[in-house]
Amino acid sequence: MTVTALLLIGLVLALLALRQPVVVILGAATAFCYALISHGNVGWIVVDAWEAANRELLLSIPLYILAGNLMSRGAMAERLIRVSKALAAPVPAGLAIAAVISCALFAAVSGSGTVTLLAIGPVMYPALVQAGYPRAFAVGLLCAGGTLGIIIPPSIPLILYGVMTQTSVTELFLAGIGPGLLLIILLAGYSIARHWRLRGAGWDVAEIGAAIRSGAWSLFMPVLILGGIYSGYFTATESAGVAVVYAVLVETLVHRRLGIRDLHAVVIETVQLLGALFPVLMLALSLNVFLTYEQVPESLVAGLASAIDGPGTFLLFTNVLLLLVGCLVDIGSAILILAPLLKPLAVAQGIDPVHLGILMTVNLELGYLTPPMGLNLIVATIAFREDFWTICRAVLPFIALLLAGLIVVTYVPQLSLFLLARPG
Amino acid sequence: MRTAERLLKILSGLERLGAFLAFLVLIGVVFLDVASREVTGTGLHWAMQVGVYANLVVVLLGIGITSAAGAHLRPRFADGWLPRAWDGVLGRLQEGVTGLFFAAFAIVGALVVAETRELGERAPVLGNLVWPLQALIPAVSAAGAVRHLIYSAWPALRPRQPAASPANPEASGPS
Numbered sequence: 001m002t003v004t005a006l007l008l009i010g011l012v013l014a015l016l017a018l019r020q021p022v023v024v025i026l027g028a029a030t031a032f033c034y035a036l037i038s039h040g041n042v043g044w045i046v047v048d049a050w051e052a053a054n055r056e057l058l059l060s061i062p063l064y065i066l067a068g069n070l071m072s073r074g075a076m077a078e079r080l081i082r083v084s085k086a087l088a089a090p091v092p093a094g095l096a097i098a099a100v101i102s103c104a105l106f107a108a109v110s111g112s113g114t115v116t117l118l119a120i121g122p123v124m125y126p127a128l129v130q131a132g133y134p135r136a137f138a139v140g141l142l143c144a145g146g147t148l149g150i151i152i153p154p155s156i157p158l159i160l161y162g163v164m165t166q167t168s169v170t171e172l173f174l175a176g177i178g179p180g181l182l183l184i185i186l187l188a189g190y191s192i193a194r195h196w197r198l199r200g201a202g203w204d205v206a207e208i209g210a211a212i213r214s215g216a217w218s219l220f221m222p223v224l225i226l227g228g229i230y231s232g233y234f235t236a237t238e239s240a241g242v243a244v245v246y247a248v249l250v251e252t253l254v255h256r257r258l259g260i261r262d263l264h265a266v267v268i269e270t271v272q273l274l275g276a277l278f279p280v281l282m283l284a285l286s287l288n289v290f291l292t293y294e295q296v297p298e299s300l301v302a303g304l305a306s307a308i309d310g311p312g313t314f315l316l317f318t319n320v321l322l323l324l325v326g327c328l329v330d331i332g333s334a335i336l337i338l339a340p341l342l343k344p345l346a347v348a349q350g351i352d353p354v355h356l357g358i359l360m361t362v363n364l365e366l367g368y369l370t371p372p373m374g375l376n377l378i379v380a381t382i383a384f385r386e387d388f389w390t391i392c393r394a395v396l397p398f399i400a401l402l403l404a405g406l407i408v409v410t411y412v413p414q415l416s417l418f419l420l421a422r423p424g
Numbered sequence: 425m426r427t428a429e430r431l432l433k434i435l436s437g438l439e440r441l442g443a444f445l446a447f448l449v450l451i452g453v454v455f456l457d458v459a460s461r462e463v464t465g466t467g468l469h470w471a472m473q474v475g476v477y478a479n480l481v482v483v484l485l486g487i488g489i490t491s492a493a494g495a496h497l498r499p500r501f502a503d504g505w506l507p508r509a510w511d512g513v514l515g516r517l518q519e520g521v522t523g524l525f526f527a528a529f530a531i532v533g534a535l536v537v538a539e540t541r542e543l544g545e546r547a548p549v550l551g552n553l554v555w556p557l558q559a560l561i562p563a564v565s566a567a568g569a570v571r572h573l574i575y576s577a578w579p580a581l582r583p584r585q586p587a588a589s590p591a592n593p594e595a596s597g598p599s
Contacts, residue, residue, distance in 0.1 A: 275486025
């Protein structure tokens, strides 16, 4: 068994050195497990992968990504920003707060951190600099604000966690609200503390009215998606489908920003993302079937029982592990591979699986801001035309803020669970 | 090389067309299901299964579209493990190994589909035979093998290996 395990590790390291994509590494590792460890039929990988993708819940992922891309390409994001700016103008650091609120509103539609940064960043960055905010602060704030996209529901990582651990996605979405609000408050509070004196004139009622009129269709989108899910009127999939149709109608008929060619381009762009995500998802679920069949999670729980002597130790271990993993691999792959292994450990320590899902997402959110793999850092270098290391330095205080948020989310489970009618 | 380039172009065109049409079906059936529930009081019992199949077509064809854009998820922390001077050879090797993986997956997939066909397996809701749709797995895997082996043979045809960019923001992950 030891030789086999060493061979498996060697295979993975060799494929990493040969710069293989995750899908190849995961596929080869799964095939290895089926062939050599359980002496089974490698064809089961195909059967399991097929069954994995043959699920209704997964339909929400392509539809949410498409809705976010449509809003980003169209005029909806701009109009959300206008409303936020008009409302936050006279507040200290009003424009910075408007940037955070815009990110949060957009996040309540897109489910993606990078799409949120790309939709809000290019509009808000020059506005913040022009209003007197230091460049480093503006870059850091927008990079951090963009990460709200993955914790504020609907969230693609939370859907992936729900699929991998058979946890209710609706409960996960509800649980994301508290931590999402906490992070918004932390970012807004830090902005006020740093730039108390930067504020606009008083409220301009005419501008507020005009902004709300022009942004009414955009403002209704989060209400439609989240209101539909939380009221029980729509499932997550139905809500995503309605969101796409709504976004297409608004952008083509009301805002008249997108034509047929644009729609085609947005769909193909979305398919490209799905072609990267879904094969990994399918193979990860296949590997998960193997691990479950071989009772690996149970063995892991038993093996670590002596080392982990309580929920506190487990939470510390999980956070350190995820912070390291988040620096190296993308959040989707990390959740797909680690969630099924961590869930039984968490349950054995009396931790709610919904809380674990939120904790994983908030923790891996930091991976967007940490070099060398921080996706929002890479995107920001191009979107804001700033040097990579300048951006890395700019996000440091915001990493500290998100870490503070992570500690609260980790050790105050009620923050995530208070809407679920069960105590943490 | 020109023939290979033309082949890749045709392949990409077919994948994009198929994925686009399947995505329209996916959006259509999910929305129709909700609309039908609102209008007639009952949803369409077949809608979600058709949506699932449409999604399968989208994501399976999407694998090729992602390959053509060089946008598969790839951990980059190990890129410096081997000397940079070997990049030329490594690029060919990288594509060759990916091509062989897809070729192996195509063969295994074909065997599974043959078995499903022999068993006459049918889907629970729609009652359709499963194998014709399942056959997409070996088909797209074979196409992936051809594509990556072409990239290995003619590296000039490889897509640029991007980090994430605004045009391709999710090259490292779609979340």
